[in-house]
Amino acid sequence: xxxxxxPAAPGRGRSADATPSPGGAPPAVHxxxxxxxxxIADQATAYGFLIGGLLCFILFSWxxxxxxxxxxxxxxxxxxDPEWVGTANFTRVLQDPEFTAAWRNTLTFTVLxxxxxxxxxxxxxxxxxxxxxxxxxxxxVVYLPVMIPPVVSALLWKWFYDPGAxxxxxxxxxxxxxxxxxxxxxxxxxxxxxxxxxxxxxxxxVLIYLAALQGIPGELYEAAELDGASxxxxxxxxxxxxxxxxxxxxxxxxxxxxxxxxTEPFVITGGGPENSTVTVLYLIYKYAFLYxxxxxxxxxxxxxLLVLSAFSALYLRLTRTD
Numbered sequence: 281x282x283x284x285x286x287p288a289a290p291g292r293g294r295s296a297d298a299t300p301s302p303g304g305a306p307p308a309v310h311x312x313x314x315x316x317x318x319x320i321a322d323q324a325t326a327y328g329f330l331i332g333g334l335l336c337f338i339l340f341s342w343x344x345x346x347x348x349x350x351x352x353x354x355x356x357x358x359x360x361d362p363e364w365v366g367t368a369n370f371t372r373v374l375q376d377p378e379f380t381a382a383w384r385n386t387l388t389f390t391v392l393x394x395x396x397x398x399x400x401x402x403x404x405x406x407x408x409x410x411x412x413x414x415x416x417x418x419x420x421v422v423y424l425p426v427m428i429p430p431v432v433s434a435l436l437w438k439w440f441y442d443p444g445a446x447x448x449x450x451x452x453x454x455x456x457x458x459x460x461x462x463x464x465x466x467x468x469x470x471x472x473x474x475x476x477x478x479x480x481x482x483x484x485x486v487l488i489y490l491a492a493l494q495g496i497p498g499e500l501y502e503a504a505e506l507d508g509a510s511x512x513x514x515x516x517x518x519x520x521x522x523x524x525x526x527x528x529x530x531x532x533x534x535x536x537x538x539x540x541x542x543t544e545p546f547v548i549t550g551g552g553p554e555n556s557t558v559t560v561l562y563l564i565y566k567y568a569f570l571y572x573x574x575x576x577x578x579x580x581x582x583x584x585l586l587v588l589s590a591f592s593a594l595y596l597r598l599t600r601t602d
Contacts, residue, residue, distance in 0.1 A: 345585075352578035369579040373567075379580075381555045382563040386539055389470060389559065393538040397478035398531060404482070405489030406515065419490070423483035430480065434547035437476045438463070441548070463549050466556040473544040473557060481537075485530055492526040493519065532595045536588055560584050 352369055354362040373379055408418055425433065440447050441462035449459040463469045496519065504514045520527070542561040545551055551558040551566070558566075560580060568577035 348578045348581050351574055352582045354575055356574045356578075357572065358574070365575070369575040370583075373576050373579045373583075376576075378555060378558060378563055378566075382558045382560045385470060385555075385557060386541070386559045386561075389474060389541055390535055390538045392471060392474040393477060393534060394531065396474055397482060397538075398534060400478060401482040401485040402489055402527070405486045405493060406519070408486070409490055409493045419487065422486050425480050426483035428480070430543045431547055433480045434476065434544055437479075437544075438548045441472055463557075464553060466554045469549055469553060469557050473541075473548065476544050476548065477538070477541060485534075488526065488530065489523070492523045496522045529595065529599065532591055532598070536591050536595070539584070539588060539591075 351362070353364060353366055355365045355368075356362045404422060408415065408422070411418065428436075441464075443449060443459070443461055443464055446462070448462060452459050460468055462472045500518045500522070501514060504518055509517065540561050541559050542565065545557045545559055545562045546565065549557040551562055561584070564577045564580045564584070567573045567580060
C-alpha cells in the first residue's frame with residue numbers, strides 16, 4: 281500500500297532555516313534583542329542632544345541672568361574682588377538724571393511703536409490679503425527688511441536721515457517740501473527711530489496677520505456683503521473680532537520687544553541729541569562699558585527684568601491652554 285506524506289501546516293513545522301546547531305543545542309535567537317538595542321541607542325542619542333541643549337541654555341542664559349542679579353547687590357569691578365553693598369546700586373541709579381530720561385524715552389518709544397508700528401502691519405496684511413495677483417512677490421518684498429542684519433539696516437537709515445546728503449531731505453527738497461533734522465533734532469529723533477524699527481521688523485508681523493486673515497471663513501464675509509456691509513464695516517465686525525486674540529498676542533510681544541530697543545539708538549544717534557534717544561538698554565550699556573560700573577548696570581537690568589516679567593506673565597496667562 282502506497283502512503284503519501286502530507287505537507288506540514290504553515291507555522292507548525294520546523295522552518296528550513298532553523299537547523300539545529302552541532303551537539304544538539306537549540307538555535308540562537310537574536311530577533312528581540314535588536315529592537316531593544318536600537319531603542320536604547322535612540323533614547324541615549326535623544327537624551328544626549330537634550331542634555332547638550334540644556335547645558336548651553338544654562339551656561340549662556342540662566343547663569344548670566346543669576347550672576348547679574350547677584351552683581352546688582354555688589355560693588356563689582358573687573359580684576360578686583362566684589363564687595364557686597366546691598367541696595368546702594370539701586371539707590372545710585374535711581375538718583376541718576378539719565379535714569380528718568382531713559383525710562384521716559386523707552387516708554388515713549390513703546391507707545392509710538394504701538395501707534396505707528398502696530399497699525400501699519402495690520403493694514404498691509406489686509407491689503408495683501410485682497411490681492412489677486414503677485415501675492416508671493418509682495419510677501420517677499422514686505423519680509424525682505426527682516427532678512428537684513430539690524431546693524432546694516434541702521435547704517436542705511438543713518439545715511440538716509442543725514443541732513444546734508446541724505447536721501448530723505450533730497451526727496452523732500454525735490455518735492456518742494458520742508459526738510460527735517462530727523463535724528464539730529466531732539467523733537468524728531470525718537471520718532472525717526474520708531475520709523476526705522478517699524479520698517480525693519482514689520483515683515484514677520486505682516487505674515488502672521490496674513491495667516492490669521494486666511495483662517496477666517498469666507499462665509500462670514502459673504503454674509504456681510506449680502507447685508508450691504510462696507511469695507512470698513514467688514515473689517516470692524518468680521519476681521520477684527522476674528523483676529524482679536526492674535527492682535528492681543530502680537531501687541532504684548534511688541535511691547536516686550538520695543539522696551540528692549542538698543543540697536544537703533546546705539547548705531548544711529550548714540551543716545552543723542554540731548555539724551556533724547558537714550559533708552560534703558562542703552563543706559564545699561566553705558567554703565568557697563570563706558571562707566572565701568574557693572575553693579576549699576578546689573579541694577580538697571582534687574583529693574584528692566586521685573587517690568588518685562590510682568591508683561592511676559594500676562595502673555596503666558598493669556599496663551600495658556602487647559
